[in-house]
Amino acid sequence: MRDINQFTITEAVKKSFRTEEGSRFKFLLESLIDHLHDYTRETNLTHEEWMRVLMFLYDCGKISTPERHEFILLSDVLGFSALVDMINTRGGATEGSNLGPFYLDNAPRKPLGADLAGPRQGVSVLCHGVVRDTLGHPIPGAIVDTWQADGSGTYPIQEEGQDKYDLRGLFEADDQGRYYYTTILPKPYTVPYDGPVGELLRAGDRHSWRASHLHYMIRAEGMRGIVTEVFFENTEYVDNDAVFGVRRSLIAKLEPYKAAKAGDFPLERQPDAMINFDFVLAPGD
Template identity: 40%
Template structure:
């Protein structure tokens, strides 16, 4: 099919960009967006609805909730970016999600995040390693999850804004650990334009239970990922396509007396062990 002169002109308009990568990306974006418009025979009314959708998404986005991030997730874009940009040899990445906050507090390694809230106590621990399995010094874990009611602090004004999230500096041997609760499946936000799109498409709005983590260390490629409890509901039907086989972990019932005494636990708890592997920057 012959490229329309408008498409050719729009693609060529980015040829003089100061950054060659910017020129490449924008040229391809124009090419494929124009192809979408042409193939779908998009009407003016439909395009205006699309612009209205984006405007509504911007209106609902703030420092605690990003509707554009959610849109990227439910379209599978976040996941396919993970796939094509994943460095070989490291732990699989997964979606960031719309509820990450950059201002999580730095807490001591071994922090108890649970307080007096409801939820099955879970001891999460492991190490940050390189591709050869050697410990990485100065690694950091950025951790967040939902509460026992399935909600994140941004969705639930009754929660402390810093509930069940923190940053941790790992030990010299790469080890980290914290006490938290078992996460729960939850629905993605449905009170905005993305929720309306899911409803109109008759799509599932559920995500399987998971922990969110960002793992970083100087000289290594940062990792954005998730850990999913084995046998969680919706593990095979994640509305944001974030599940990876290597990120599904067993939650093992434990009676480890040392850990129970450390956190004042008087009944068995769950234990999750996971080691993260980072890839060195080129």
């Protein structure tokens, strides 16, 4: 390697990895090296600039915790998360959207009709719909995992002294593929602005507001699971979401609650409003 220069170093680095020929890992790694080296040459990156990048990444790791994932947030605000969702959405299935930094495993299982809000104040909303396959058949037993911010735009996980599993729940669709529960209408909120990603947004003169949304992770045996969000029509930031999460197909209409229109669901709490949103899963690989 004595004779490498700024133009030959890329191939030298790729050849130094003895990865299996034709493997997906080899393809991804070599493409990443190509693009990083090309970026460095195209921008004439200085030592000071590269060190600033490295320290930025260090700061992202330093502020991250099991409850706060700064690298996911970075991926979100740069549009990478949205792009991966778009590329990986199967034809006919519900479009994917951002996981976000506040997902937790092992959310409590809830019976259909449960209320996730508890004593929290806000507009009570019935969320209901059917989980189907791409042929339109209901999927009994599908798992609907949901989480959200509260009526002030805060996730319970962000509040000291609060149960981090508040406003979260796992529901199992009934024999007609239906899910239904009540919660409170989440408000818009800013993505975490006190860390390196917030610094990046300020440097780029970008706002940090997310449109009101509900998070969902839907899965069923033999089907390809989805991670997505449901937004509300005619609400603030729905057309300029900070993490590029909104899709036209993911916008639901918020209506006044009418039992006759919603269906005769046994509910723990009488709602003020309702949304109807069906999820569609594609067959698994």
